Structure formats: structure tokens, C-alpha cells
Amino acid sequence: xxxxxxLKSQDHSSGRLLKDKxxxxxxxxxxxxxxxxxxxIIGKLVVEGYRQISLDFLIKNTPDTFEAMTAxxxxxxxxxxxANGIVGTLLMVVLASVLAIPIGxxxxxxxxENQGSLMANLTRNISDILQxxxxxxxxxxxxxxxxxxxxxxxxxxxxSVSLSIMMLPMIVRSTxxxxxxxxxxxxxxALALGVPYHKVILRVxxxxxxxxxxTGILLGISRILGETAPLMLTALGSSMINLDMxxxxxxxxxxxxxxxxxxxxxxxxxxSSLLLMAMILILNLVSKQIAAKRR
Amino acid sequence: xNSDKVTKGVLFSVSILILLLAAxxxxxxxxxxxxxxxxxxxxxxxxxxxxxxxxxEKYGALPFIVGTLITSFAALLISLPLSFxxxxxxxxxxxxxxxARILGILVDLLAGIPSIVYGLWGFYVLRPLMIDLGxxxxxxxxxxxxxxLAIMIIPYxxxxxxxxxxxxxxxxxxxxxxxxxxxxxxxTTVTIPAARSGIVAGYILSFGRALGETMAVxxxxxxxxxxxxxxxxxxxxxxxxxxxxFGEADGLKLSSLIAIGLLLFLMTGVxxxxxxxxxxxxx
Amino acid sequence: MTTNTIAEVKNPILSLKDLSIAxxxxxxxxxxxxEIKKNTVTAIMGPSGCGKSTLLRALNRMHELYENITxxxxxxxxxxxxxxxxxxxxxxxxxxxxxxxxxxxxxxxYDNVIAGYKLxxxxxxxxxxxxIVERSLRDVALWDEVKxxxxxxxxxxxxxxxxxxxxxxxxxxxxxxxLMDEPTSALDPIATxxxxxxxxxxxxxxxxxxxxxxxxxxxxxSDYSLFMYLGELVEYGKTKNMFTxxxxxxxxxxxxxxFG
Numbered sequence: 001x002x003x004x005x006x007l008k009s010q011d012h013s014s015g016r017l018l019k020d021k022x023x024x025x026x027x028x029x030x031x032x033x034x035x036x037x038x039x040x041i042i043g044k045l046v047v048e049g050y051r052q053i054s055l056d057f058l059i060k061n062t063p064d065t066f067e068a069m070t071a072x073x074x075x076x077x078x079x080x081x082x083a084n085g086i087v088g089t090l091l092m093v094v095l096a097s098v099l100a101i102p103i104g105x106x107x108x109x110x111x112x113e114n115q116g117s118l119m120a121n122l123t124r125n126i127s128d129i130l131q132x133x134x135x136x137x138x139x140x141x142x143x144x145x146x147x148x149x150x151x152x153x154x155x156x157x158x159x160s161v162s163l164s165i166m167m168l169p170m171i172v173r174s175t176x177x178x179x180x181x182x183x184x185x186x187x188x189x190a191l192a193l194g195v196p197y198h199k200v201i202l203r204v205x206x207x208x209x210x211x212x213x214x215t216g217i218l219l220g221i222s223r224i225l226g227e228t229a230p231l232m233l234t235a236l237g238s239s240m241i242n243l244d245m246x247x248x249x250x251x252x253x254x255x256x257x258x259x260x261x262x263x264x265x266x267x268x269x270x271x272s273s274l275l276l277m278a279m280i281l282i283l284n285l286v287s288k289q290i291a292a293k294r295r
Numbered sequence: 296x297n298s299d300k301v302t303k304g305v306l307f308s309v310s311i312l313i314l315l316l317a318a319x320x321x322x323x324x325x326x327x328x329x330x331x332x333x334x335x336x337x338x339x340x341x342x343x344x345x346x347x348x349x350x351x352e353k354y355g356a357l358p359f360i361v362g363t364l365i366t367s368f369a370a371l372l373i374s375l376p377l378s379f380x381x382x383x384x385x386x387x388x389x390x391x392x393x394x395a396r397i398l399g400i401l402v403d404l405l406a407g408i409p410s411i412v413y414g415l416w417g418f419y420v421l422r423p424l425m426i427d428l429g430x431x432x433x434x435x436x437x438x439x440x441x442x443x444l445a446i447m448i449i450p451y452x453x454x455x456x457x458x459x460x461x462x463x464x465x466x467x468x469x470x471x472x473x474x475x476x477x478x479x480x481x482x483t484t485v486t487i488p489a490a491r492s493g494i495v496a497g498y499i500l501s502f503g504r505a506l507g508e509t510m511a512v513x514x515x516x517x518x519x520x521x522x523x524x525x526x527x528x529x530x531x532x533x534x535x536x537x538x539x540x541f542g543e544a545d546g547l548k549l550s551s552l553i554a555i556g557l558l559l560f561l562m563t564g565v566x567x568x569x570x571x572x573x574x575x576x577x578x
Numbered sequence: 579m580t581t582n583t584i585a586e587v588k589n590p591i592l593s594l595k596d597l598s599i600a601x602x603x604x605x606x607x608x609x610x611x612x613e614i615k616k617n618t619v620t621a622i623m624g625p626s627g628c629g630k631s632t633l634l635r636a637l638n639r640m641h642e643l644y645e646n647i648t649x650x651x652x653x654x655x656x657x658x659x660x661x662x663x664x665x666x667x668x669x670x671x672x673x674x675x676x677x678x679x680x681x682x683x684x685x686x687x688y689d690n691v692i693a694g695y696k697l698x699x700x701x702x703x704x705x706x707x708x709x710i711v712e713r714s715l716r717d718v719a720l721w722d723e724v725k726x727x728x729x730x731x732x733x734x735x736x737x738x739x740x741x742x743x744x745x746x747x748x749x750x751x752x753x754x755x756x757l758m759d760e761p762t763s764a765l766d767p768i769a770t771x772x773x774x775x776x777x778x779x780x781x782x783x784x785x786x787x788x789x790x791x792x793x794x795x796x797x798x799x800s801d802y803s804l805f806m807y808l809g810e811l812v813e814y815g816k817t818k819n820m821f822t823x824x825x826x827x828x829x830x831x832x833x834x835x836x837f838g
Contacts, residue, residue: 007706012699013664020477027388030380034453035401037446041408041416103309110306123310125571126317132500132567133560134507136534137324140556144323165316172313198302226409229509229538253411260415260514273412280407392645466680470744473638473674474751475666476697484697488684 045274052271057081062239062255068264078267085255085272087241088156092231092251093221095160100167101217108175109201124176131169138162139230147234156242156249159235163227167220174216178209211290218287222280228253252276324560327553334547339554345520347540347548354551356558358522362530363559365437365523366512367505370444371498377445378453378501379494385453386460387486388478399457406450414514417443422515430527435517438526443511448501455500459493459577460486492577499570506563509534533559580611581826583815584802587613591754591785592637597651599632599641606632609651610811612804614755619777619786621800621817623793625837629809630789634757637787638672639665656754670698673748673784677760679740681732681747688728690743691715694751714746718776738769745776749784756780758788762795774799793833797821805829 056079063071063080071078107123114120139162146158186208190200206213231237236248237258256272259265331339331354342355381402389395421443422434430438463486471481487494517529518539531539533555544552590613599607607629614620622630632641641647642665653660660668681690691711695702702710711728715721720742724735732743741761748756758777762770777786778799790796796803797817804814805826813820813829824830831837 007695007700007702010698010700011667013667016477016480016666016699017664020479023479024388027380027383030377031384031398034377034381034449035398035405037416038401038404038408040420041412042404044416044420045412103312106306106309107313110310113303113306119307119310123313125568127313128571129564129567130313130317132503132507132563133320134509134534134563136507136509136537137320137556137560137563140327140537140553141320141323144327144553145319168313168316196302197299198305201302222407226407226411228409228411229534232538233541253409256411256415257510260411260418269415273415276409277412280409281404284403284407464680466676466678467682469640469643470674470676470680470682470747471693471697472640472643473669473672473757474694474697474747475669477666480697484693485682485684488682491684 042277045270045277049270049272049274052077052268053274054081057271057275058086059083061241062250062258062268063265064239065262065264068262068267072264072267078265082252082255082268082272082275084238084241084250085252086275087243088235088238088249088251088254089225091156091243091245091249092160092163092235093224095157095245096163096167096224097217097221099160099164100171100220104168104171105175105206105213107172109179109205111172111176112179124172127169127172130165131173133165134229135162135166135227136229136233138165139233141165142230143233151246153246154234154236154248156235156245156247159231159249159251160245162230162234163224166224166227166230167217170220170223171213171216174219175209175213178212178216179205181212182208211293215287215291218283218290222283222287225280225283226253226276228257232257320560324553324557328550328557330547331550331554335551339551340558343522352547354548356533356551356555358520359531359533359536359555360558361522362437362516363506363532363534363562365526365530366441366444366516366532367502369437369441369526370448370505371502373441373445374449374452374501375498378449378497379456381449381453382456382460382494383482386457387482390461402450402453405446406454408447410447410508410510411514413443413447414511417511417515432527432529433517435515436527436529437516437523440512440516440532441526443515444505444508447508447511448505451501451504452494452497455497456490456494459490459497463489492573496570496573496577499566499573503563503566503570506566507534507559509538513538580811581813581815581829582612583813583819583825584613587615589616590614591616591656592787593652593654593657595652595654597633597636597649597653599629599636599650600648602646603648606809607636608809610806612811612814614785614787615802616785617781617783618801619781619788619799620802620804621796622787622789622804622806623791623796623832624806624812625832626791627808628806630804630806631759633806634759634787634789637755637757638669638674640674666698670694670751671754673751673753673756675741675744675748675756675758675761678764679737679744681735681740681743683731683733685731686729687724687732687735687743690732691746691750693747710750714750715743717749717780718742718746719772720746736769738765738772741765741769741773742776745773749780753784755785755787758786760789760791763791770795805832807832 058081060081061084062082063078068078111120111124142158142162146161147154151157186204187200190204231251231254235251237254238248238250242249252272256269259268339356341357343357344353344355346353385395385399421439425434425439467485468481471485512532513535516531516535518531519529520531523530537552537556540552592614595611597610598605610633624630635641636649641649655671682693688711691714692707712721720739732740762773780786800817803817803820805812807828813826821833824833
């Protein structure tokens with residue numbers, strides 16, 4: 001007991017409390033540094049980009065480089081807009097969703113129904129690994145499959161395929177997770193009433209889990225909205241609005257890349273980025289709202 | 296019931312699609328790389344030449360492999376203190392408070408910014424900063440690219456670590472407090488050891504993300520097809536060379552780019568598999 | 579109004595005066611004043627929600643870990659105000675054992691016992707550490723059972739053994755007071771009785787304050803009892819007297835099982 005008292009009398013409290021406070025301070029500082037880019041980036045987009053945003057910006061096509069050069073030389077805002085990009089993005093997002101949603105939801109249902117099976121585990125693992133594939137590689141794949149063999153040339157379809165492969169794992173996972181949260185008893189009650197399985201899926205499971213599924217889909221869309229690299233290898237771009245999915249098409253990120261590379265069009269990069277960010281943010285907010293309402 | 300069998304069959308076949316997709320991707324990438332491997336063999340991976348001149352084409356992936364690995368590692372190192380502190384902020388120090396909620400949303404937002412927007416910001420804001428700080432040349436290079444990559448991967452490690460850290464049971468922490476530990480001591484002796492594998496998995500996954508980033512990197516790295524000699528040299532990465540050199544590439548050049556895509560596919564696949572394995576082991 | 583059936587305690591080890599604890603302005607403990615005698619087992623009992631755990635946790639200032647809890651009033655340990663010293667120093671004098679056994683899962687049995695020293699940055703020689711670990715484990719009658727697996731992690735132990743390990747961890751530091759928050763409610767009857775025997779032994783060197791929802795446990799092992807109801811200290815005194823002759827009608831109703 002004696003030695004314990006001498007040991008206990010070692011008192012490093014003040015040093016330890018100081019260390020405690022210092023580390024807390026460091027954590028706070030580093031955390032603030034961590035979030036500073038988001039504030040700086042959005043700030044930059046708003047400050048530089050808001051001037052260009054107007055109705056015209058949304059409904060007119062991209063100007064050609066000479067028009068832009070003249071405008072810049074005269075100190076005016078570059079005329080025209082990014083309508084071709086907006087339409088292209090929307091077209092490809094819709095196509096990608098049409099491809100990814102049914103496959104993703106059905107696969108998610110399959111995984112939910114077969115929790116322990118080897119096949120389901122394999123599928124789930126492959127889906128997770130697929131999620132980590134870089135988007136540029138997906139662009140390569142879509143090039144090899146669609147551009148080379150289906151549309152014989154760059155096309156909106158090729159772009160959509162690469163985007164849909166990106167969305168797919170996200171939808172699979174969110175579907176499975178959503179369904180897992182629905183009480184077993186609901187499904188069992190329906191089955192006990194003699195309802196055929198496919199109706200249980202369509203009339204009970206999907207409606208009940210709808211907000212969760214929707215959240216996953218919206219998040220998937222917000223993810224693909226900003227993708228540039230795969231589209232460079234597949235959709236290529238276009239100066240006109242294009243609704244033909246077998247032909248090349250523009251997209252907002254592709255336009256940003258084109259503007260970036262053309263000294264005359266630089267002025268348009270910030271407003272386009274601002275619009276893109278706004279779309280992504282709104283989708284994120286909406287899906288967070290839906291998720292929150294669910295709770 | 297028969298319709299049930301049909302339904303089950305449909306579900307099964309749809310899920311096979313995912314497996315077919317993955318297999319198909321591997322097949323196409325390998326198939327597309329064959330001409331290149333036939334021409335260069337294993338030299339492809341260790342050769343640094345990239346000469347598209349017709350008649351004496353020679354391609355090697357080494358500069359890009361090195362560039363990818365260096366930028367991703369550097370990005371990981373730079374992001375580590377930042378994302379670790381932030382996950383402690385969110386999961387331990389200020390857990391459940393409004394400040395944490397706001398900060399958490401801001402960190403999530405970092406993940407939502409598209410690569411090309413990071414690239415623009417990097418080009419117009421970071422690059423001049425690098426020049427001002429005297430880092431040589433036009434401000435392009437491995438370092439600048441790693442810096443922007445670091446910012447881009449922070450949210451991935453942060454959200455995973457944050458989740459794991461906040462799941463450390465309260466009563467373990469209380470036991471440590473009751474023994475007279477300071478908050479820092481509770482974190483270092485109880486919280487972090489308990490959350491260790493989750494934290495590591497988070498970093499492995501964010502490393503995997505860094506490997507495949509294209510746009511922001513290509514806008515800042517300088518795009519020179521050489522093995523970089525120092526952190527401030529320019530260089531190139533696998534993802535960015537594919538994006539850059541793809542236009543009008545065909546024949547051997549295209550095959551070489553596809554081969555690089557295959558390497559990238561395999562690298563990210565392995566890294567992600569390791570990360571997920573660690574997470575699975577934890578649960 | 580508190581019914582106090584003990585004469586003035588000389589040199590109480592713990593002395594509480596008008597201690598009140600509130601969660602977001604809702605008072606869970608109201609104006610508790612009591613003196614705890616050294617080297618005794620004092621039980622705090624009462625129905626669910628009466629504030630007994632809240633009261634216990636105030637004694638080693640655990641409430642400071644949570645934002646919305648406020649404490650008023652005075653608490654003295656050996657005459658010293660527990661709020662006038664750093665919490666980390668106070669806790670060296672108070673050990674705590676929790677309801678569910680919680681040995682640190684990433685540490686071995688050995689490291690768990692010695693954890694208090696490590697955490698407080700006290701430099702010890704290996705021989706001192708070995709002595710402390712052995713002594714603490716012997717004190718809780720666990721030494722023979724684990725001496726050959728000291729460096730294994732404690733998670734393979736049974737619930738009762740894990741709880742004794744947690745008691746050893748609290749004892750290793752030779753605190754003056756050991757606070758126990760329903761330490762046996764998650765254990766089976768055999769493990770419970772082993773720990774109850776242990777507590778009776780331990781009071782020779784320590785003062786034990788024990789929260790229990792099991793009044794027969796209080797009757798079995800405590801010297802003094804506090805009965806709490808709706809945040810107030812209703813009655814306290816020698817356990818034997820309280821059980822045979824409760825004075826406050828609420829105490830009697832609780833003890834005869836009219837509510838609980």
C-alpha cells in the first residue's frame with residue numbers, strides 16, 4: 001500500500017489537461033481548414049458566375065468562338081447559353097436512369113430476398129466493387145461496347161450507358177438497405193393473404209419503401225450529373241441541341257471542358273459550373289428532405 | 296405458385312446481369328489490350344517511352360503508373376490529418392451538436408463537387424497560389440494535383456471514420472473517464488483502438504478513389520509523359536492520360552490506352568476489395 | 579422532508595448538502611443532504627426513475643460529460659469540495675463500476691487492471707505493475723482464475739468474471755470510495771452472490787456506495803441505506819432499522835412491495 005501512495009502522488013494533471021486543450025484546439029482548427037475549400041469554391045462560383053446567369057443562358061445554345069471573342073473584346077457578356085448542354089445532360093440522365101433503375105431495383109430486391117445465399121453475396125460484392133471503378137474506365141467500356149458496336153460512333157446512348165453503370169451499384173445498395181428496414185411482418189401479411197409474389201413487390205414493398213428508393217435514385221443522379229471524363233469518350237459533345245440518342249450530344253460538364261480549353265469562352269466556365277452545382281445541391285437537398293421525412 | 300417461380304426467376308436473371316456486366320468489362324478491357332501486350336509484352340509496365348510517331352510507335356505505362364501512385368499516396372498523406380481531425384470533431388468532440396450537423400453537411404458537400412469544378416478552382420485559384428509560393432514553373436505538377444486530390448478524398452474517409460468513432464459504446468468511454476482520464480486520453484486509449492479497423496478501411500477506400508480521379512488531376516498535373524523526378528515536377532496519371540490522349544487514338548495507341556484502363560481497373564478493384572474486406576471483418 | 583435516523587456522523591467520508599441535479603431544467607435529484615460513513619456499504623435504493631443513479635454519478639462528476647445536465651449544491655470528499663479540484667483528480671479517489679461489465683476490449687486482462695495508472699500517466703516499474711495487478715486480482719478473487727491468461731483479452735471471461743475484472747480495475751488505484759451502479763443486475767445469481775460476498779469483504783479498506791434496484795440485496799449486504807423517491811431522499815439510516823422499522827410511509831410502501 002505504501003508504494004501505491006507514492007505512485008498516486010505523481011500528479012501530471014496540469015500537463016495532461018493542457019495537452020487535452022491543445023489537441024482540441026488543433027482538431028477544431030484542422031476541421032475548419034477542411035471545410036474551407038467548399039466555402040471558397042462555392043463562393044468563387046457565385047461571385048464569378050452569377051452575372052452570366054439569365055433566361056438566355058438557359059435556353060440558348062453555345063455561341064461560336066468568334067461571337068465570344070467579339071463580345072469579350074467589347075467588354076460585354078458572352079452571348080448565348082448552354083441549352084445544348086442542359087438538354088444533353090437531361091437526355092443522358094433520363095436514359096441512364098431508364099437503364100439503371102429497373103435493373104438496380106430488381107437486383108436490390110433479389111439481394112433482399114436472398115440474404116444468405118452465395119449467389120446474392122457474390123452479386124453484392126461485385127456490385128460494391130463496381131462502385132469503385134473509375135468513371136474513365138466506364139467511359140472506355142462504353143466506348144468499346146456502344147460507340148464501336150452499337151451506334152457506330154459517338155452518341156448519347158454511349159454516354160448514358162457509362163453513366164448508368166455508375167448509378168447501378170448505388171441503386172442496388174440503397175434498394176436493399178431500404179427494403180431491409182421494412183418490417184418482415186408487412187411482407188408476411190401480404191403473402192398470407194395469398195397475394196402472388198410479384199404483386200407483393202409491386203403493391204407492398206416498393207410503395208412502402210418508395211422514399212428510400214427515391215433517395216437512392218436522386219443521389220445516384222446527383223452523382224452522375226457532374227461527370228465529365230466518361231462523356232469525353234462517349235458522347236463527345238455537340239454545338240446543337242440533340243435529342244437523337246444515336247448521335248453525339250453535349251452535356252454541361254462537357255461544355256465546361258470545352259469552354260476551359262477555348263480562350264475566348266473562358267468567361268462561361270463559372271456560370272456553367274454554378275448552374276451545375278446548383279442542380280447537384282438541389283437534388284441533394286431534396287433527397288435529404290425525403291430521407292428526413294421518412295424518419 | 297407458378298407466378299412466384301417466374302418472379303423469382305426474373306429477379307435471379309436480373310442480378311446475373313451485374314455479374315455479366317463485371318465479367319464483360321474485364322473481357323473487353325483484356326481483349327482491347329491484347330494488341331498492345333502482344334507488341335510490348337511485360338515491357339509495357341516498366342517502360343517509360345510514349346512515342347506515337349507513326350512507324351515507330353512505342354508505348355509504355357510506367358510514367359502513368361508512377362504518377363498515379365505518387366499523387367494518390369501524397370493525397371492520402373495530406374488528407375490524413377485533416378480528415379482524421381474532422382472525424383474526431385464530428386464523431387467525438389462535438390457529436391450530436393448543431394455545429395457538428397452543419398459541419399457534417401459541409402463535408403458531405405465536398406463530395407458533391409464534380410471533378411471538373413475542382414479542376415477549375417485548382418487551375419484558377421490553387422495554381423497561382425503555388426506560383427506565388429515559389430513552387431516553380433507554371434504551378435502545375437504532382438504536388439498541386441495531389442493537393443486537389445487530397446481535398447477531394449477527404450469526405451470519404453471522414454464520413455466512414457466518423458460513423459465508426461461515434462459507434463464506440465458510451466460505457467467504455469465512461470469507464471475510462473471514471474479512472475480519471477482526460478478526454479484526449481479516452482480518445483487515444485479507448486475510442487481510437489476500438490475504431491481502428493474502420494478508420495483504416497476508410498483510408499484505404501479513399502486511396503482507391505484517388506487512384507481513379509481524372510478531370511481535376513488532368514487539369515493540374517502538367518500532362519507530361521515522363522516519370523516525375525520530384526514532387527514539383529509535372530507528370531501524368533493513368534486516368535488523365537486516357538482522357539487526354541483518347542481523341543483520335545486508334546490501333547496500337549488505343550490498345551495501349553485500353554491496357555492502361557485495364558491496369559487501373561485492376562488496381563482500384565483490388566484496393567476496394569481490401570477495404571471492404573476490412574469493414575466486413577469488423578462487423 | 580428527509581427522515582434521518584442516524585446521529586451525526588463524525589468525519590464522514592462523503593458529505594452532500596442540498597445536492598440537486600437537473601436534466602434540461604427537469605430536476606431528477608432534489609436537495610439531497612446526507613453523510614456517508616467511512617468503510618461501510620451504503621445502499622441507495624428506490625423505484626425506477628427515483629434518481630439514484632443520477633445521484634451516484636454526481637459523486638464522481640460523470641454528469642460533466644453531458645451538456646444538458648446541471649448540478650447545484652455541495653458535495654465534499656473528506657471535507658474537500660469535489661468541485662474545487664480538476665475532475666480527473668477527483669476520480670482518482672472514486673472508483674466506479676457500471677451496470678454492464680465493460681472491460682476495455684482492446685486491452686489484455688493485465689492492461690485492463692493497470693489501466694488507471696496508464697491513463698493518468700503515472701510512471702511505474704514493471705515490478706510495481708505486476709504487484710498491483712496481482713493484488714487487485716486477488717482482492718476480487720479472480721487471480722487464480724486468470725493468472726495464466728493475464729495477457730489475453732478479457733472478453734473470453736464470463737459476465738461475473740468480467741465484472742470482477744472491472745472491480746479490480748477500479749480497485750487497482752486504491753480509491754477511497756467505490757461507486758457501484760447496479761453492479762449485479764446483468765449477472766446470474768451465482769455470479770451475483772460472489773460479488774456480494776466480495777463487497778462485504780472490501781468495505782474493510784474501502785467505502786462502497788451501491789445503487790441497487792434489488793432491495794433484498796440492500797438488506798443482505800449494506801450497513802446503511804438511502805431510500806429515494808421521485809428525486810428526493812426520503813429516508814436514510816441503518817439498514818437493519820430501516821427494514822424492520824421504516825418511519826416514512828413511503829419507505830414502508832416501497833419495502834413491502836406496494837410499488838417498485
